[in-house]
Amino acid sequence: MPDVELTVVGRVESPLDDPAAAPRQADEGAPPAWLVFDGRYADALGDLRPGAEILVLTWLHRADRGVLRVRPRDDPARPLTGVFSTRSPDRPNPIGLHRVTVLAVDGCRVRVDGLEAVDGTPVLDVKPVLGPSGER
């Protein structure tokens, strides 16, 4: 099957630097961070406002893409588990999925609460969290 190429639209700016020390999920103590977008995408992010609940898709660039089974949460007591049944960053396509709230927007810089991705992580996409079907 042919491969497809992603465009990096921005980067995470965060005090988190060490993947081993980073929280595993945003609700496990992740700090606020900036999403810094390339100016070419200003029109795409022009309607983001403080308070918006969004999904941020990132490329977990330090992950091992050859891993197909892991012990969840690196717990040696757990059995080896297929990565499609885990949230391990190590997987064929290490796309990170982060539900966050926008705190501030300053040009092409977007401040968000709790993000567990390390500094420099590429940003791929931003999507709104969908409300009930009547509000779309």
Next chain:
Amino acid sequence: MPDVELTVVGRVESPLDDPAAAPRQADEGAPPAWLVFDGRYADALGDLRPGAEILVLTWLHRADRGVLRVRPRDDPARPLTGVFSTRSPDRPNPIGLHRVTVLAVDGCRVRVDGLEAVDGTPVLDVKPVLGPSGER
């Protein structure tokens, strides 16, 4: 910024063929579908079971990646909106995000309920829906 390359791990097999006729969201009448994985990823999907709630990430290969603003739901009455505030498939990285339930698993074929992606859509990743933090 350098670009990164995705690996296609499988394809959608669905009666949906025409993107214009496909539902916009899974809860708007999408039919069940098969996810057909390349045999190289058997270990990654080995722990998927019927009843599992999963997120399927796809590559919306018919999307227009140059679009930065759209009228939501193609409604001419709505103002042009940055794509990062919409679920438009047309966006710099057209990654589809689908929350579905596994109905059956047959080797490298996984049957899921309501998927709004058309037949042949590349599959990138599968992640479990996260339960409360105590159950991880």
